[in-house]
Amino acid sequence: MLKKYYTEMKSGLETAYQQKPRASIQMTIQLASIFLEAYRADKNVIWTSFYSFPMELLAAFDVAPFDFEIAANLLPTFNADVAVEIMNKAEEVGYSTDICSYHRLAVGCDMLDYMPRADLLLSSSYFCDGKSKTNKILADRYGREAISLDIPNKISRESVDYVADQLRRIVGKIEEVTGQKFNLERLRECIHVSNRARRAYGQLADLQKVSPYPYIGVPVINMSIFGNMLAGREIQEQIYLDMVEESRKKIMEGKPAPEKYRVLWLAWFPVQPTVINQIFRKNGVTIVMGELARNYWGQMDESLPFESLALWSLRNPYVGAIEQRLKGINEIIDEYNLDGVVHFSTDACRHSCAAQKLIGDVMKERDIPYLVLDGDMSDKRKYSPERTEMLLENFIGIMAGRK
Amino acid sequence: MPESKGRMGYFCSLVPTEIIIAAGFKPVWVKGKAEMTATADARLYPNMCPYIKSLFADAVEDGEAEFDGLVFTRSCDGARRLYDAWKAYIPSKFHYMLEAPKNADDLAVTYYASQLRDFADRIGKASGSEITGPDLKKAIKEANKARGKMRDLYSRQKVSPLLVAGSELFSLGLELLHGDGDDAADSTSALQKKAAGSDVSAKGRKKIRIMICGNVMSRPDIFQMIEDTGAEVPVADLCTGLRSFERIVDEKGSDPFMSLAQAYLGAPRCSRTAAPAETYNRISDNVMRYAVNGVILTALKFCDQQLYDIPYLLKRLNEDGTPVLFVENDYVFTDRDRIKTRIEAFVEMLAS
Ligand code: SF4
Numbered sequence: 001m002l003k004k005y006y007t008e009m010k011s012g013l014e015t016a017y018q019q020k021p022r023a024s025i026q027m028t029i030q031l032a033s034i035f036l037e038a039y040r041a042d043k044n045v046i047w048t049s050f051y052s053f054p055m056e057l058l059a060a061f062d063v064a065p066f067d068f069e070i071a072a073n074l075l076p077t078f079n080a081d082v083a084v085e086i087m088n089k090a091e092e093v094g095y096s097t098d099i100c101s102y103h104r105l106a107v108g109c110d111m112l113d114y115m116p117r118a119d120l121l122l123s124s125s126y127f128c129d130g131k132s133k134t135n136k137i138l139a140d141r142y143g144r145e146a147i148s149l150d151i152p153n154k155i156s157r158e159s160v161d162y163v164a165d166q167l168r169r170i171v172g173k174i175e176e177v178t179g180q181k182f183n184l185e186r187l188r189e190c191i192h193v194s195n196r197a198r199r200a201y202g203q204l205a206d207l208q209k210v211s212p213y214p215y216i217g218v219p220v221i222n223m224s225i226f227g228n229m230l231a232g233r234e235i236q237e238q239i240y241l242d243m244v245e246e247s248r249k250k251i252m253e254g255k256p257a258p259e260k261y262r263v264l265w266l267a268w269f270p271v272q273p274t275v276i277n278q279i280f281r282k283n284g285v286t287i288v289m290g291e292l293a294r295n296y297w298g299q300m301d302e303s304l305p306f307e308s309l310a311l312w313s314l315r316n317p318y319v320g321a322i323e324q325r326l327k328g329i330n331e332i333i334d335e336y337n338l339d340g341v342v343h344f345s346t347d348a349c350r351h352s353c354a355a356q357k358l359i360g361d362v363m364k365e366r367d368i369p370y371l372v373l374d375g376d377m378s379d380k381r382k383y384s385p386e387r388t389e390m391l392l393e394n395f396i397g398i399m400a401g402r403k
Numbered sequence: 404m405p406e407s408k409g410r411m412g413y414f415c416s417l418v419p420t421e422i423i424i425a426a427g428f429k430p431v432w433v434k435g436k437a438e439m440t441a442t443a444d445a446r447l448y449p450n451m452c453p454y455i456k457s458l459f460a461d462a463v464e465d466g467e468a469e470f471d472g473l474v475f476t477r478s479c480d481g482a483r484r485l486y487d488a489w490k491a492y493i494p495s496k497f498h499y500m501l502e503a504p505k506n507a508d509d510l511a512v513t514y515y516a517s518q519l520r521d522f523a524d525r526i527g528k529a530s531g532s533e534i535t536g537p538d539l540k541k542a543i544k545e546a547n548k549a550r551g552k553m554r555d556l557y558s559r560q561k562v563s564p565l566l567v568a569g570s571e572l573f574s575l576g577l578e579l580l581h582g583d584g585d586d587a588a589d590s591t592s593a594l595q596k597k598a599a600g601s602d603v604s605a606k607g608r609k610k611i612r613i614m615i616c617g618n619v620m621s622r623p624d625i626f627q628m629i630e631d632t633g634a635e636v637p638v639a640d641l642c643t644g645l646r647s648f649e650r651i652v653d654e655k656g657s658d659p660f661m662s663l664a665q666a667y668l669g670a671p672r673c674s675r676t677a678a679p680a681e682t683y684n685r686i687s688d689n690v691m692r693y694a695v696n697g698v699i700l701t702a703l704k705f706c707d708q709q710l711y712d713i714p715y716l717l718k719r720l721n722e723d724g725t726p727v728l729f730v731e732n733d734y735v736f737t738d739r740d741r742i743k744t745r746i747e748a749f750v751e752m753l754a755s
């Protein structure tokens with residue numbers, strides 16, 4: 001079923017792209033293509049996490065990476081009811097509804113044999129405990145090995161070495177599973193390509209400082225989260241550069257932007273259809289930045305590829321104590337001229353939700369309107385359009401009162 | 404070794420108490436509040452595991468005066484945020500976040516050893532006297548001995564009826580972990596004497612025997628519910644049960660930090676580090692070893708580490724014909740009546 005969705009999605013998007021070539025469409029085409037590649041019998045398939053694993057490492061091999069979380073959780077965007085039916089399958093065998101819907105849906109898809117086979121499963125210990133847990137559970141089903149890249153809480157000489165050594169060991173495992181020989185020069189080249197793309201992304205992030213910014217912002221946030229699946233591949237830079245061009249053009253042409261309020265989005269954007277975009281459009285609210293979309297990673301040292309990839313992981317705002325996350329949020333507030341901050345709250349996302357009060361305290365100190373918007377990423381049963389509308393309207397009212 | 408500098412609290416059994424002892428503090432596993440309050444909901448989040456909420460509520464409501472410092476670990480998502488909230492809202496003399504790796508291979512052991520050195524350095528400074536090699540070796544010996552006594556008692560639980568009730572043994576373990584040192588040491592010796600000479604073979608099994616498996620538990624409610632039905636609990640595979648006492652640290656190792664890292668990250672591992680298949684294997688080994696008739700799996704509400712494993716464990720245990728019951732709990736057993744009814748029905752099913 002997933003394969004059918006992605007096949008249809010890809011062909012629909014290709015038609016759309018021919019009529020209106022847009023970077024965001026190209027990004028989604030790439031996403032569908034990567035997923036479809038994992039269903040090919042002649043490919044070595046490595047399950048991984050596009051947004052938390054250093055994908056340059058996989059780009060240095062000829063393998064099909066597959067993100068079980070994202071692959072399963074695009075389903076609610078097509079059909080939220082079907083997604084609930086699939087989650088039910090996982091719940092019937094004992095997966096509690098207290099577990100994140102992202103994983104209930106992935107497990108359900110796997111039970112229904114919607115996923116491609118896995119040759120090796122890689123995940124990382126952040127963002128959440130559930131990610132590597134699910135990886136281990138699914139690996140057992142395939143009789144394959146699950147490796148969790150353990151990312152410590154702090155950046156130090158020892159932690160960089162620890163992560164870099166784990167990456168070296170993962171390389172050995174990929175060689176073993178695929179029969180391919182690792183080539184250090186190819187990895188360096190992938191990092192070089194990735195650095196170019198990250199520079200292009202930096203331009204995009206800078207353009208978002210322009211007010212009014214011509215996009216509502218979600219495609220740009222998606223660019224960074226989904227974009228990492230292409231890290232180490234030439235097309236990543238091209239897509240970012242296209243997006244930069246599109247943004248510049250819109251800004252130059254003075255295309256009317258509906259921007260009255262600029263907000264920062266914290267945590268995730270729901271994948272199931274919601275009223276959020278509609279309300280934002282109606283009220284002229286632009287999401288100018290997401291905390292994970294900020295250009296926090298810097299350039300990687302190509303001469304020290306493993307250490308550089310380790311540092312990329314360690315610098316993620318969700319790694320470490322809350323100070324790392326707060327630092328990023330404060331920097332965005334300083335750079336992006338914001339009117340408010342929205343924290344999307346999927347109740348099972350404990351690491352993110354449990355920081356809400358701390359972040360709220362800092363926002364209060366800075367006198368920035370802050371909204372905790374509860375809902376759910378994928379589970380329709382835990383989302384109320386009425387409540388979402390009420391919370392957003394109130395929040396917009398508060399921002400309006402300050403203008 | 405320096406004179407006692409006070410009580411050092413810790414939350415996770417991955418913290419090597421030997422380092423705390425070597426620094427001159429008394430290690431105290433922190434229980435948290437005995438009843439649930441809403442204190443933590445506002446500052447942490449309602450959907451956090453009740454152990455974390457109870458720790459936080461206890462500290463907010465009653466202050467941290469009981470302790471001279473606290474050691475946190477990167478045990479889980481909740482524990483990371485507990486540390487953040489604690490730093491922000493609860494003034495403390497000494498806070499340390501111990502970087503316990505989530506893996507347990509040789510790379511993780513080497514990294515953990517480096518973090519333990521840092522911990523020893525920091526806690527040594529907090530105590531005002533540097534931890535020396537001999538201090539640490541002495542503490543390792545001491546802790547090995549205390550754990551050895553508990554292991555010995557557990558190993559004698561293969562007979563039926565038990566010489567030491569499961570609830571009694573579990574409570575004794577809690578006393579030891581909670582730093583009620585001398586009394587607990589006396590009780591351990593008394594129980595050891597009582598149990599000495601008993602037949603350790605599983606022959607002559609008379610009562611229904613149930614093993615409890617799960618994570619953290621600070622009161623013997625489930626044990627008592629089982630015992631009230633006439634069944635017995637020979638073994639508790641919990642962070643606060645047998646698992647805590649199964650570690651043996653190499654006393655002769657040239658690098659005590661490596662020895663500690665190996666022992667603490669080595670088996671038996673909790674669901675935080677172990678793959679579900681590993682947990683299943685350990686449970687089924689213990690089913691044989693302690694000749695149990697059924698298994699009660701427990702999990703704290705909202706504990707992802709445990710909740711993700713449950714369907715897998717239920718499936719595997721069902722497949723191999725081991726009767727199993729899953730009981731979620733809220734740490735303080737607010738819904739004790741419902742749990743009791745389910746346990747009674749389970750024992751009845753086993754008896755029939
Ligand atoms: S929303 Fe949170 S808990 Fe769910 S998969 Fe993402 S990081 Fe994990």
Ligand code: SF4
Nearest residue numbers: 452479481618706708
């Ligand atoms: S019981 Fe689970 S959620 Fe709670 S502290 Fe332990 S591992 Fe974390």
